[in-house]
Amino acid sequence: MFEKVLIANRGEIAVRIIKACQEMGIKTVAVYSDVDKKAPHVQLADESINLGDPTPIESYLNIPKIIKSAQDVGADAIHPGYGFLAENPDFAQACKSKGIKFIGPSPDVISLMGDKIAAKKTMEQAGVPVIPGYHGAKQDNASLVNEGKKIGFPLLVKAAAGGGGKGMRIVHSEDVLEESIESAKRESKSSFGNDTVFLEKYIDRPRHIEFQILADEHGNTIHLFERECSVQRRHQKIIEETPSPVMTPELREKMGNAAVKASKAAGYYNAGTVEFMVDGDLNFYFMEMNTRLQVEHPITEMTTGIDLAKWQLKIASGMELTLKQEDLIQRGHAIECRIYAEDPSNGFLPSIGTLERVESPTGPNVRNDTGIYAGMEVTPYYDPMLSKLVVSSENRAESINKMIWALSRYVVLGVTTNIPFLQKVLSHKEFKAGNITTHFIDNYFKDWTIAKEGLPIAAIMSLAVYDSMHSRTQETVRYKESDPHSPWKHVGRWRMGVEE
Amino acid sequence: MFINYECENHVYNVSVERRKNHYFITYDNAEYKVKAEETKPGHLKIKLGDRIIKSVITKGKEDKFVFVDGDVFKVKNVELTGAGKTRKKKEEGTLDSPISGKVVNVKVKKGDKVKKGDALMVIEAMKMEYIIRAPYGGKVKKVNFKEKDQIEIEQNTVELTKEEEA
Numbered sequence: 001m002f003e004k005v006l007i008a009n010r011g012e013i014a015v016r017i018i019k020a021c022q023e024m025g026i027k028t029v030a031v032y033s034d035v036d037k038k039a040p041h042v043q044l045a046d047e048s049i050n051l052g053d054p055t056p057i058e059s060y061l062n063i064p065k066i067i068k069s070a071q072d073v074g075a076d077a078i079h080p081g082y083g084f085l086a087e088n089p090d091f092a093q094a095c096k097s098k099g100i101k102f103i104g105p106s107p108d109v110i111s112l113m114g115d116k117i118a119a120k121k122t123m124e125q126a127g128v129p130v131i132p133g134y135h136g137a138k139q140d141n142a143s144l145v146n147e148g149k150k151i152g153f154p155l156l157v158k159a160a161a162g163g164g165g166k167g168m169r170i171v172h173s174e175d176v177l178e179e180s181i182e183s184a185k186r187e188s189k190s191s192f193g194n195d196t197v198f199l200e201k202y203i204d205r206p207r208h209i210e211f212q213i214l215a216d217e218h219g220n221t222i223h224l225f226e227r228e229c230s231v232q233r234r235h236q237k238i239i240e241e242t243p244s245p246v247m248t249p250e251l252r253e254k255m256g257n258a259a260v261k262a263s264k265a266a267g268y269y270n271a272g273t274v275e276f277m278v279d280g281d282l283n284f285y286f287m288e289m290n291t292r293l294q295v296e297h298p299i300t301e302m303t304t305g306i307d308l309a310k311w312q313l314k315i316a317s318g319m320e321l322t323l324k325q326e327d328l329i330q331r332g333h334a335i336e337c338r339i340y341a342e343d344p345s346n347g348f349l350p351s352i353g354t355l356e357r358v359e360s361p362t363g364p365n366v367r368n369d370t371g372i373y374a375g376m377e378v379t380p381y382y383d384p385m386l387s388k389l390v391v392s393s394e395n396r397a398e399s400i401n402k403m404i405w406a407l408s409r410y411v412v413l414g415v416t417t418n419i420p421f422l423q424k425v426l427s428h429k430e431f432k433a434g435n436i437t438t439h440f441i442d443n444y445f446k447d448w449t450i451a452k453e454g455l456p457i458a459a460i461m462s463l464a465v466y467d468s469m470h471s472r473t474q475e476t477v478r479y480k481e482s483d484p485h486s487p488w489k490h491v492g493r494w495r496m497g498v499e500e
Numbered sequence: 501m502f503i504n505y506e507c508e509n510h511v512y513n514v515s516v517e518r519r520k521n522h523y524f525i526t527y528d529n530a531e532y533k534v535k536a537e538e539t540k541p542g543h544l545k546i547k548l549g550d551r552i553i554k555s556v557i558t559k560g561k562e563d564k565f566v567f568v569d570g571d572v573f574k575v576k577n578v579e580l581t582g583a584g585k586t587r588k589k590k591e592e593g594t595l596d597s598p599i600s601g602k603v604v605n606v607k608v609k610k611g612d613k614v615k616k617g618d619a620l621m622v623i624e625a626m627k628m629e630y631i632i633r634a635p636y637g638g639k640v641k642k643v644n645f646k647e648k649d650q651i652e653i654e655q656n657t658v659e660l661t662k663e664e665e666a
Contacts, residue, residue: 354560354561356558356559356560356565357542357556357558357565359556407570408569408570409570410570411556411567412572413556413558413560413565413567413572414558414560414565416572417572419570419572420570420571423570452508454507454508454510455505455507455510455512455566455573455575456568456569456571457527457532458546458553458555458568458569459555459566459568459571459573459575460505460512460514460525460527461525461532461534461546461548461553462544462546462553462555462557462566462568463503463505463514463557463564463566463575464501464503464514464515464516464523464525464527465516465523465525465534465536465544465546466538466544466557466564467501467503467516467577468501468516468517468518468523469536469538471501
């Protein structure tokens, strides 16, 4: 096992990894930028190294600085966390060439999976279903119509240079294919100056379902079941859960096998995630593979009892997987909510400022992964995720209730958070019914904003009592009598002409 | 104590008085009698009849943050004198009675000098007491009601000459 691991990250994931190392008796080294001097990951680690300027490219993305730091302190491995350098093949290669173990897959696999088209080809060859499509160079109408017929309907005509729905057509039948291609091309030409189009099978009612993989460096690969991550806002996952409400044992086995096959085809080792798109008829297609520990890994840990961060360290140090696929079981149901410092009434823009007070909910099966503290400045330099609140329960309905309860007791004062938004989403009847697709937020919460109903009386009373308690001036007593011996002083409140 | 809270560009005029174990809070023509304790720093437990309100309050550099029932409100204590004249006029409180009731106590007489926040008159209705307070410092020009008088909503209680104008 490693002696000393440098964690090339910040925030909750750095804290998570440091704790895993500590449990295993591994020394830890934190790196930090100037604004993170007092951050929990720095406090927690045995050693810490200042990377200087908070701009990511100067600090957490600076490969030479991080490699040199690891060498200076004699770290024998680097854990990249997620984000920053986690999926950068040059970083993995730089570690390798300096004899420092990169805790993750090989640089070649990171490169392969980073190239979406090459990754798709690899999967197709391995027999893993991919979204049928045509991304070729032949752009004449006859060729495109021919390719379209092969893909089948409904299909999507997409502008290669496209975005925001421009140059995009959903085609439901062959007879309108050619005119749709022509019109998409015209629109694309006028919008982007380029009329190249792609064809892709249109996925109706799409869900984002991913499978967790653990693979050792000796050829053993297992999956740790699925995570349903369909609830996304602008392609950013906000609520994840496991098991998926649509999963059946048969589908789970099929998709799990496909995920294992995909990992093996890529020559993958360490923890990874195979992401699939699942349509309304439960057909699934490979989307991409994330070559790192995912943000939402805790829900898998909560339902399987397996510590993924520790397994990453074990695998990277050369250990063989002792877990067998047939021994793994999922128990109950877990949900994760990502708590962001963002303002739903201001277009979900990041909300920066000082965290004046932070109190996280505690209770049975409530987990809060966080890297924040009271007094911390939320800066515009990094991702505005403050923490991940995770709960698990016997079943989905109970998990949802537990999460709503936990969110209602999560005190974050000083910056605006998405907590009220998360509560609304979890309380939505379609969410409760499990009817979620990647369009869920757009369908039901497109222009959602916090209803501003002013200060409720409970808040006004709290403020008044608080100010009265903390006011320095002595309160004057009402009904103050000038004569201290007046009998009226002792009769209390009284009224005339009222029979008691 | 007379306090003005500003939240989302709206000003709330609140008064609070502590008497023995109770706090008497007046807001929007109603007085609430509550028991309250600070269970740990910033954590309040307020008892209003059968209802228990639990809240968390923290002071930031300029604002106060209140957490109650899972919602967060950002509030500023504002002084309504001096700067911000236009708002002051609109929000500075009224000397008109907020309710129909009986005058139970008159605290001032003609010619008295009063400070902002001083109690001028106490009106009782439906077993609740409303305190008319001086919205600004000044001199009492005329007291329109005496004790035990019946007073109707929006009737002027006391005429006050503002200090700077006096």
